[in-house]
Amino acid sequence: MKICMIGTGYVGLVSGSCFADLGNTVYCVDKDIKKINMLNSFQIPIYEPGLNEIVKKNYLAKRLIFTNNLKKAVISSDIIFICVGTPTSKNNKSADLQFVFKVAKEIASHINKFKIIVTKSTVPVSTGDKIEKIILKRKKRSLFEVASNPEFLREGEAIRDFRFPDRIIVGSDNKKVLRKLESLYEPLIKKGANFFSTNRRGAELIKYASNAFLATKISFINEIANLCEKTGVNVEDVSLGMGLDKRIGGRFLRAGPAYGGSCFPKDTKAITVTGDLYKTNLSIIKSVIKSNSDRKKLLVNRIKSILSNKIKNKKITFLGVTFKPNTDDMRESSSLLLIPYLNNNRAKVYYYDPSGFKKEFSRYKSVYFCDNLSKACNNSDLIIIHTEWDEFKTLDFKKISKNSKIKIFDMRNLYSHKKMKKNGYSYYSIGR
Ligand SMILES: NC(=O)c1ccc[n+]([C@@H]2O[C@H](COP(=O)([O-])OP(=O)(O)OC[C@H]3O[C@@H](n4cnc5c(N)ncnc54)[C@H](O)[C@@H]3O)[C@@H](O)[C@H]2O)c1
Known part of the structure; x- marks a missing residue:
């Protein structure tokens, strides 16, 4: 054809x-x-x-x-x-x-x-x-x-x-x-x-309903992760335990940063506008949008607390800045809020992303792109694993950071909490 x-x-x-x-x-x-x-x-x-x-x-x-x-x-x-x-x-x-x-x-x-x-x-x-x-x-x-x-x-x-x-x-x-x-x-x-x-309208709505539903699943488990942190429960156990129920399913139940990307943020917003236009209050999706926006603020507070509110002059490294791995797409990534915040509070932010330099950060005075992981982590005070690229999954943090007091905030739960503690790291993750 x-x-x-x-x-x-x-x-x-x-x-x-x-x-x-x-x-x-x-x-x-x-x-x-x-x-x-x-x-x-x-x-x-x-x-x-x-x-x-x-x-x-x-x-x-x-x-x-x-x-x-x-x-x-x-x-x-x-x-x-x-x-x-x-x-x-x-x-x-x-x-x-x-x-x-x-x-x-x-x-x-x-x-x-x-x-x-x-x-x-x-x-x-x-x-x-x-x-x-x-x-x-x-x-x-x-x-x-x-x-x-x-x-x-x-x-x-x-x-x-x-x-x-x-x-x-x-x-x-x-x-x-x-x-x-x-x-x-x-x-x-x-x-x-x-x-x-x-029919044509049905197909159009299926797309929005699907994206809104997936965004809801992510926000749902992210909120459950907040509760896990307060109650000493491992969110991964909750995800696994829930996901084994075929009515629920395990996918899109991994806690992490706020959802981003070129689709979920814009599509959740757009469908609520359509709902309002047709006098139908899509209240669940509206709450999801709010929950996702609150999550970005919550992560800022988490970083502040990990650094005992002392952000100024700290070297903070971002491993991955895209909203997910294997793409160069920066649209609506959480890093677009986190990195400017840290820059404005006078941290020195170094980032490495396998998909390369990001023009989105070039206007910030204290944000630096590194073309390799070791350079980005060298002498860092805090490493934030923001995106789960494969190459971030088996790192020797003391070796690459050359800082025995390195702190690690793993927003993707790539590492075992137990092992990291055993190896003497100040290790923080999501919902566990
Ligand atoms: N990116 C995804 O993962 C994804 C997945 C499913 C659906 N979608 C949807 O698909 C659509 C496209 O998304 P995308 O991410 O590919 O967008 P994009 O921004 O990457 O690409 C859009 C392209 O359209 C071109 N364009 C705009 N106006 C044009 C014109 N008049 N003539 C010719 N070219 C023109 C732009 O130059 C651009 O290259 C969106 O509606 C998006 O929601 C995206």
Whole structure:
């Protein structure tokens, strides 16, 4: 099939490359010329394990085309996926749909024969209706169909998630569209992926409900971790004990920092706005948003208490600053609040992240990037394990810090509390 992805970011680039790998011809379009030039010279603009190889292989096979020529891509494709960002609006907490609507207008002006237009971007329920209206102003009804196919891939595991998804959700009332999308996904369905179709609004809401539910699970266990700390219970035992119940399940029950990333924070906010719009108070999700925001303050207080309120001139090392491992995505990471706070209170913050330097911290006077772990930890007063990259899992802290009184705050519970105490470390973790 000939398809086109408009927006070549985390979602458009990964899913476009993987569709090409299934044998389709894929146009990946982006308005960011720098990004397109990079891709055309084999440079991958994002950190995503395994992506490099897939891009190269399919680009060389001429199945994957990177372009900023939206017109040519639309004219050449049967299915057009909208994969642009839907960040939180600057005016309120809703999803900012300006990029989606702009793309809808652009697509409309280039439709020359029947096209299926699919939103992969996460969009509030009824956005498909609005896209349809925009296109109808410019083109006949018989020339297009608008469907929803929300994306569920996780950064850092995106290739695997594309190839082995738990489910593929498609929203459309049109049988021809459903058949076409089912045949696009057939190779994945044959390997066991569930293909679930519903109406367009249903698919749009499934995405938000799923993200809000996962965010709820994380916040739930984070609050239970707070109680564990006060009662001398190990939160990991609670997670395991709860997770063994099949109705609950063990995933997303690991206590840690506040949830972050490009999806949960914005999607939880956006769905509550949609709820309010339809006069439905989504009070659980509103509490989750508050709980997550409180968690960031709670972690600041925890760091202060570990350092006995003496932050000034302390060398504090962050191991990992992204919101999760195997990605370079900094959006809504807890480190974006913690590091500026420590900088403003005159600590010297050194950070090392396997995905490299972060421009987000360059305006802070006392925040320094280190290109290796030892440099970052050398003579540190406090090491904060912020992100669970594999390379942080088996460290000899005394050796790398050269400080026998080193304090360690393990926000990801990577180490055994017992062993760390036995080895004489001042070791702090979450919920145990
Ligand atoms: N990142 C994830 O893990 C993830 C997972 C599931 C769903 N989503 C959803 O997918 C959507 C995209 O997310 P992302 O993380 O890939 O965003 P992103 O910011 O990484 O990429 C969006 C891309 O769209 C491009 N773009 C914007 N307007 C354009 C236009 N008019 N023409 C061409 N290109 C244009 C931008 O230049 C950018 O490269 C969002 O709605 C997000 O919520 C993201």
